[in-house]
Amino acid sequence: MEKTKKKAQSEVLTVVLNNAQEDLKVESLESTDNYETLREKKQTTEDGYSYYTIAKIEIPKLNLNYPIIEGETGSEKETEELLKLSPCKLAGPNPNEKGNFCIVGHNYRNQKFFSKVPTLKIGEQILITDLTKDTEEKVEYKIYRKYTVVPEDLSCLEQKNNEKKEITLITCTNDSKQRVIVKAREVK
Secondary structure, eight states, rough: OOOOOOOHHHHHHHHHHHTTTOOOOOOOOOOOOGGGGTTTTOOOOOOOOOEEEEEEEGGGGGTTEEEEESSSSHHHHHHHHHHTTOOOOEESSOOOOOOOEEOOOBBBBBSBBBTTGGGGGGTOOOEEEOOSSSSOOOEEEEEEEEEEOOOOOGGOOOOOSSEEEEEEEEEEESSSSSEEEEEEEEEO
């Protein structure tokens, strides 16, 4: 599978996440346990944007289970379209590799996608299963930090720590004025 590296741009983060409207019609890749059907297959949206399912995210406390998808170009329009389907890779390494794997998801305030992520607490568990390899690799992460930032603050995407496996979840506050950042590290 050919992958492109995405560079985080303030326009992407702002435009993508400010689109969380309660009345927006969402046709998502609903929670599924049958990820084999999505794995490594190029999918295309109605608007012609291509993506791959690269991982799945499970948050037991929230009963959350979604595919994580990645587009081919990383453009603003593509990312906006893909975020209507499922949480997306925004920046960082491939799933469960050393570095800061950053995942963005909408807060539609309707119990779907990352709507309940702002309720997470330090110490809670997040599971990421890598679907890019021949054998699935599931890694457990524990939340160690949660905070809010203004939309222009992209410091949560930094890749300073390439010696540890980390994930960053990004979504909007309920009023869409700030971003909720949840950081977690691999449990060994």
